[in-house]
Structures are given as structure tokens and as C-alpha cells.
Amino acid sequence: MVTMAKVILPGGEAVEAQGIPFLDLLGPRAKGAAGALWNGKLLDLREPIPAEGETRILTLADPEALEVLRHTAAHVLAHAVTRLFPGTKLAIGPAIADGFYYDFLFPEPISHEDLPRIEEEMRRIIAEDLPLERVWLSRQEAEDLLRERGENYKLELLAEIPGDRISFYRQGEFLDLCRGPHLPSTGLVQHFKLLDLAGAYWRGDPNRDMLTRIYGTAFPTAEELEKYLKWREEARRRDHRTLGPQLDLFSIQNDMIGAGLVLWHPKGARIRRLIEDFWVAEHYRAGYQLVYTPHIGRSRLWQTSGHLDFYRESMYAPIVIEGQEFFLKPMNCPFHIAIFKTKTRSYRELPLRYCELGTVYRFERSGVLHGLLRVRGFTQDDAHIICRPDQVEEEIKNVLRFALYILRAFGFTAFTAYLSTRPEKFIGNPADWERATEALRQAAEAEGLAYEIKAGEGAFYGPKIDLEVQDSLKRPWQLTTIQFDFNLPERFDMTYIGPDGREHRPYMIHRALLGSFERFLGILIEHYGGAFPVWLAPVQAVVLPVSKNEVPYAEKVAALLEAEGIRVEAWTKEGKTLSWLVREAQMQKIPYILICGPREVAEGKAALRLRTGEDLGPQPLPEVIARIKAASAQRTQAL
RNA sequence: GCCAGUGUAGCUCAAGGGGUAGAGCAUCCGCCUUGUAAGCGGAAGGUUGCCCGUUCGAGUCGGGCCACUGGCUCCA
Numbered sequence: 001m002v003t004m005a006k007v008i009l010p011g012g013e014a015v016e017a018q019g020i021p022f023l024d025l026l027g028p029r030a031k032g033a034a035g036a037l038w039n040g041k042l043l044d045l046r047e048p049i050p051a052e053g054e055t056r057i058l059t060l061a062d063p064e065a066l067e068v069l070r071h072t073a074a075h076v077l078a079h080a081v082t083r084l085f086p087g088t089k090l091a092i093g094p095a096i097a098d099g100f101y102y103d104f105l106f107p108e109p110i111s112h113e114d115l116p117r118i119e120e121e122m123r124r125i126i127a128e129d130l131p132l133e134r135v136w137l138s139r140q141e142a143e144d145l146l147r148e149r150g151e152n153y154k155l156e157l158l159a160e161i162p163g164d165r166i167s168f169y170r171q172g173e174f175l176d177l178c179r180g181p182h183l184p185s186t187g188l189v190q191h192f193k194l195l196d197l198a199g200a201y202w203r204g205d206p207n208r209d210m211l212t213r214i215y216g217t218a219f220p221t222a223e224e225l226e227k228y229l230k231w232r233e234e235a236r237r238r239d240h241r242t243l244g245p246q247l248d249l250f251s252i253q254n255d256m257i258g259a260g261l262v263l264w265h266p267k268g269a270r271i272r273r274l275i276e277d278f279w280v281a282e283h284y285r286a287g288y289q290l291v292y293t294p295h296i297g298r299s300r301l302w303q304t305s306g307h308l309d310f311y312r313e314s315m316y317a318p319i320v321i322e323g324q325e326f327f328l329k330p331m332n333c334p335f336h337i338a339i340f341k342t343k344t345r346s347y348r349e350l351p352l353r354y355c356e357l358g359t360v361y362r363f364e365r366s367g368v369l370h371g372l373l374r375v376r377g378f379t380q381d382d383a384h385i386i387c388r389p390d391q392v393e394e395e396i397k398n399v400l401r402f403a404l405y406i407l408r409a410f411g412f413t414a415f416t417a418y419l420s421t422r423p424e425k426f427i428g429n430p431a432d433w434e435r436a437t438e439a440l441r442q443a444a445e446a447e448g449l450a451y452e453i454k455a456g457e458g459a460f461y462g463p464k465i466d467l468e469v470q471d472s473l474k475r476p477w478q479l480t481t482i483q484f485d486f487n488l489p490e491r492f493d494m495t496y497i498g499p500d501g502r503e504h505r506p507y508m509i510h511r512a513l514l515g516s517f518e519r520f521l522g523i524l525i526e527h528y529g530g531a532f533p534v535w536l537a538p539v540q541a542v543v544l545p546v547s548k549n550e551v552p553y554a555e556k557v558a559a560l561l562e563a564e565g566i567r568v569e570a571w572t573k574e575g576k577t578l579s580w581l582v583r584e585a586q587m588q589k590i591p592y593i594l595i596c597g598p599r600e601v602a603e604g605k606a607a608l609r610l611r612t613g614e615d616l617g618p619q620p621l622p623e624v625i626a627r628i629k630a631a632s633a634q635r636t637q638a639l
Numbered sequence: 640g641c642c643a644g645u646g647u648a649g650c651u652c653a654a655g656g657g658g659u660a661g662a663g664c665a666u667c668c669g670c671c672u673u674g675u676a677a678g679c680g681g682a683a684g685g686u687u688g689c690c691c692g693u694u695c696g697a698g699u700c701g702g703g704c705c706a707c708u709g710g711c712u713c714c715a
Contacts, residue, residue: 215709370708544675579675586675593675613676
């Protein structure tokens with residue numbers, strides 16, 4: 001008996017067919033169809049219907065078809081480029097999370113000004129509604145064709161494709177090595193935009209050619225494209241590099257002080273101190289002990305730790321004094337280990353959890369510096385847990401739970417974990433690795449965390465789990481990292497005396513929850529759009545007099561709030577109208593604006609305006625104080 | 640480090656294809672005495688990122704540094 005395959009049409013109707021291409025089956029109904037989904041695999045509509053199973057025809061509206069749309073958009077881009085810039089060599093052009101890109105080697109450099117021209121040519125190709133045809137060539141034919149065209153990158157790709165049937169796609173005069181799938185015709189790519197121009201190494205290898213990458217995006221509808229562009233605009237508006245100086249939180253004065261070195265202004269420092277206080281209190285509560293260690297250490301230390309052998313290019317040059325070499329610390333671990341080693345340790349003391357807000361310096365290459373997110377001097381919220389093998393599971397579980405607790409306090413609610421396992425080159429014994437990796441896995445599961453395994457991506461010294469959070473714009477950021485270290489305990493010969501009276505090697509876990517204060521502040525600024533929750537707002541309330549007659553009252557109100565522990569300012573400078581002051585307070589995103597006019601003075605109240613623009617009218621002062629305190633205790637953006 | 644681009648007053652931006660720089664806001668000084676997102680006037684503020692070069696003359700053209708932006712590689 002022959003089982004026919006089932007094809008589900010966009011309307012939901014099921015048809016039985018096999019062997020013939022989808023497009024033949026669909027006929028006129030192919031309009032708007034983008035691809036087919038069979039066993040979770042995207043198929044091209046030109047392919048024959050599989051012999052068995054169920055296939056669903058996708059329209060552009062199906063989320064699964066987005067990839068096909070964008071991949072085809074990338075081909076349209078490449079097509080346009082070959083028309084406008086003859087002699088351009090093609091590399092690769094995949095769909096990515098937010099759109100697509102295509103890498104080219106242009107005969108002459110191009111710039112952003114060329115993007116509109118390219119878009120225009122793309123529109124032409126789309127208007128021509130060229131059918132995309134799949135062409136199968138033998139390996140020899142493919143090689144001859146690519147060689148004749150001088151497509152060196154494609155030849156390199158070809159060499160890695162197995163088999164003798166090589167898939168190409170043709171649209172009009174444009175032919176590209178590609179395994180598809182693609183939309184039936186270029187006319188289906190309606191809503192697209194070229195976004196950026198960037199350099200990219202061929203195959204990501206810094207030793208190979210630097211290509212020009214053109215980024216773009218495409219959506220099935222104009223609304224979705226518009227929404228995406230708006231989102232990008234909003235993200236730009238929230239950029240911490242704009243908001244930071246605007247809100248007077250920090251500056252980076254590269255000319256005078258140096259690239260990647262951050263100045264924390266009073267308001268930024270205020271936020272930082274609030275985070276630090278919270279962090280330290282919570283760490284003591286969780287059984288950590290705070291330590292302080294120096295910023296520099298002798299070369300012997302870094303020799304022993306192995307940093308001079310493996311990490312030197314990321315370290316600042318040595319400071320030589322009295323014939324000794326000192327290095328700025330790029331990490332805190334060796335110092336914490338040194339504290340551990342000051343005496344003979346008993347198994348009864350473990351686990352030891354040393355935490356430190358440790359400032360480190362790393363010589364990051366100039367091209368990678370980026371606002372607060374990538375700097376050269378930064379303070380990690382670091383800790384090292386030194387424990388017995390039998391304590392590993394419990395410790396890891398606690399660290400992970402602790403990390404989630406801390407991150408949630410900052411309004412992060414969506415997390416993804418990445419579990420990186422043993423790489424090819426590793427040190428330590430496989431049994432330890434297995435145990436550690438298992439502990440990480442179990443902890444993630446115990447917390448109900450979605451995690452992805454990055455096989456072989458662990459550091460050479462141990463497996464790790466990283467937490468990625470999403471900010472309020474759903475952008476991912478990696479903050480927390482929890483790493484095992486099988487290297488340093490060995491190198492520093494760390495031991496403790498077990499119940500058997502003999503020396504044993506402890507496990508060491510390195511972890512940072514917020515990552516670094518610099519990066520974290522940058523992320524927080526963007527996450528909150530500068531409108532910090534009350535507990536973190538550098539100025540929580542501002543008191544504005546309507547005229548100079550109310551200045552004394554405004555100052556009295558401010559003093560009253562200050563006595564209640566509220567961070568408040570009275571803005572009493574002359575020559576500014578109330579409107580001006582309100583505007584200024586709004587732009588500073590101060591949560592509460594207290595306005596005092598003759599009415600409020602008479603009634604002993606303050607008119608309360610929220611950062612949101614909401615005007616609550618005159619309120620008795622005790623109520624205002626209670627409201628601010630309650631909001632602060634909540635640690636949310638609610639006012 | 641690499642590719643492309645950018646660098647003008649504290650900030651945001653102007654200065655037709657070379658003729659020694661302008662505006663708004665902020666700042667300061669006056670006036671106004673203000674009721675919920677910019678009251679009015681005036682002053683001050685720049686060796687146009689830095690250094691060479693071409694030119695009678697460079698913000699503008701060329702070269703080299705420095706820094707930043709978008710990426711790549713790397714990373715807290």
C-alpha cells in the first residue's frame with residue numbers, strides 16, 4: 001500500500017500528493033506562498049513533495065517563513081550590488097535574527113551614501129518580479145562557472161559541499177551558489193530596508209580578507225517593518241551614551257584621561273553606591289565575606305596564576321620599581337586565593353565565599369571599546385567560592401538562585417542560561433568536569449531555567465553557566481557568569497585538611513552576578529530608559545516654588561523629606577519660571593515633582609506631579625512621604 | 640587590531656565646488672514674579688581633535704597620529 005503525503009494549504013485544507021513540486025500542486029493558489037515546512041525543515045516550493053508525512057505550506061505571514069523571506073532579500077541585495085558594482089565578489093548572505101546581511105568584496109570601497117542607490121536597484125529587481133529558479137549543476141560545472149567568474153569565496157564554499165549535485169539559484173541574470181530555500185519570486189520581498197554597512201572578516205578570521213557587509217531587514221508587512229524601525233529608534237533614544245551625560249551620570253574623557261576609563265559623576269556614583277549597598281548586604285546575608293585586595297601585584301603572582309603566559313596581551317604593561325615588576329590586576333582571583341592560603345584550612349571551614357567589588361584593568365583593543373559596555377578599567381562584583389567536592393551541588397544551586405534574586409531586583413524577568421561544556425583542550429580530570437557540569441545542569445533545572453548547551457565552549461579551566469537577561473526592549477545582555485576553575489587551585493597548590501587528616505584539593509567557583517558596575521550601569525540606563533525606579537533614582541523628589549514667595553516653604557518641605565531619608569532637592573534659583581523648572585525636572589526624569597504655591601503653603605501641602613506627567617494635585621506631606629517610601633521599598637518603576 | 644564613516648562652543652547642529660567660523664539650548668548678568676515641558680534682553684564662550692604638508696590663503700585638499708560611531712575578531 002502506498003501512503004500518500006499530506007499537504008496542508010494555507011487555508012487549512014489538506015490535499016494528498018507526492019512527487020510533484022509544491023508549485024505544481026498549488027497552481028494559481030501559489031500566490032503569497034513562501035515555502036513549506038516538513039518535519040520542522042524548511043523546504044523550497046520548487047522541491048518535490050516528500051513521499052511521506054505532512055507538509056504545511058507557509059505564507060509570508062507565517063513566522064517560519066521569515067527566514068526564507070530574508071534570505072531571498074539577501075539575494076536581491078546581492079543581485080542589485082552585482083548590477084551596480086561590476087567586479088564585486090560575493091561571499092555569504094544569510095538571514096539573521098533581525099534581518100539579513102550579505103558580505104561582498106567591492107572593487108572600490110563603498111559608503112553609506114551608496115545604500116539608497118542599492119535599495120533603489122533592489123526595488124527595481126522586486127518590481128521585475130523575477131522568478132527564483134533552482135539550478136542543479138555537477139561539481140565540475142559549478143567549479144568551472146565560479147572559476148570563470150572569479151568567485152573565489154564561493155569556490156571555497158563549494159569545496160566544502162559534499163556530493164555532486166550542487167544547488168544554485170537563478171533570478172534573472174543573477175546566479176548564486178545557494179542551498180535555499182527561497183521565495184518563488186523576487187516580487188514577494190516588499191517591505192525591506194538596508195540598515196548598515198560594516199567590515200567583516202571572511203569566515204570570521206582576522207587573518208583573512210576584510211569584506212564589506214551590508215545589513216538589512218525585511219518583513220512580510222509594512223507595519224512590522226515600521227514597528228521594527230521604531231524599535232531601533234527607541235533603542236537609539238535610550239542609548240546610555242546619550243542618556244548618561246544628559247542625566248549627568250558619567251563621562252569618558254578619552255583625550256585627557258584615556259579611552260575606556262570612566263568618570264562616575266555624583267549622580268552616577270549615587271546609583272552605584274545604592275547598588276553596592278544592596279549588593280553587599282545581600283552577600284553578607286547569603287554567607288559571603290567581603291574582602292579588599294590591591295590593584296597591583298608582583299609579577300610572581302601573575303606568573304603563578306598563569307596570566308603572564310596566557311593573558312598578557314590583555315594586561316597593562318608592568319610598572320617597574322626597585323627592580324621589581326608589578327602588574328595592574330586584570331582579575332581578582334589570585335588575591336582571593338592568597339587570602340585562602342594564609343593559613344592551613346580545615347574541611348570544617350568550607351565553603352569559604354570571598355566577595356569583592358574588585359576593580360580590574362584590561363587592555364582591550366581600541367576597536368572594541370563601547371561606552372560603558374566595554375571599557376578598560378572596571379569593577380567586577382566578583383566572588384570566589386572555595387568548597388569541598390561534596391558541597392559543589394549545593395553551592396552551585398545557591399549561587400544560581402542568588403543570581404536570579406539579585407537580577408530580579410533590577411526588573412529583569414526573562415533569562416536564558418548557556419551551559420558551556422568541556423572544550424577539546426582542557427586541564428583537570430574528566431571526572432571533575434563531569435561532576436561540575438552536572439551540578440550546573442541540575443541547578444539550572446532546579447530553578448526552572450531554560451538553558452542552551454554550548455558544547456565545547458567552556459574555558460580550558462572549567463565549565464560555566466552564563467545568564468543572559470533581556471532588557472525592557474527585549475535586547476539580550478550577558479551579565480552573570482558562574483565558572484568552575486580546575487586550574488588555579490592546582491597552580492597555587494590550594495589545599496585543605498580533610499577529616500582523614502590529609503591534604504585535599506578544594507573546588508573553586510568563580511562568579512560575577514552583575515558582571516561589572518560599568519557595564520551594569522550602561523544596561524540599567526537603557527533598561528529603564530533613564531527613568532530609574534525610586535530606590536535607585538539619584539534624586540527622588542524635587543520641590544519647586546511657584547514664585548519666590550514660596551522659596552522658604554519649599555526649602556522647609558525639602559528638609560522634611562530629607563529628614564525622612566528621601567533624596568530631595570529644592571530648586572529655588574531665581575529667574576526661572578515654573579514651566580521651565582517642571583520641564584527641567586521632567587528631563588532629569590526625577591520621579592516626584594512637588595509644587596508649592598500660595599495654596600499649598602496655606603494648607604501645609606504640596607501639589608504632586610509624577611514623572612509620568614500625571615498631576616495628583618495638592619497632597620498632605622505625610623502622604624507624599626509615605627508614598628515615596630513605599631515606592632522605594634518596592635524596587636520597581638511604579639510611583 | 641581590521642573595514643567603512645565621523646570629529647566645528649558644555650550640548651545639538653550651520654558654514655554653495657579652499658578667502659582666518661554662525662545659530663538654538665545650557666552658562667553668566669540684567670529685567671519679569673511667575674500654577675505644571677522652554678518669559679524677555681544682553682554678555683561671554685572656538686588655535687574647527689592633534690601634528691605635518693600643498694597653497695598668497697585650509698574647518699574645507701593630501702599624509703600621519705588620537706578619539707568616537709557601525710560592525711568583524713575578542714570579551715565583564
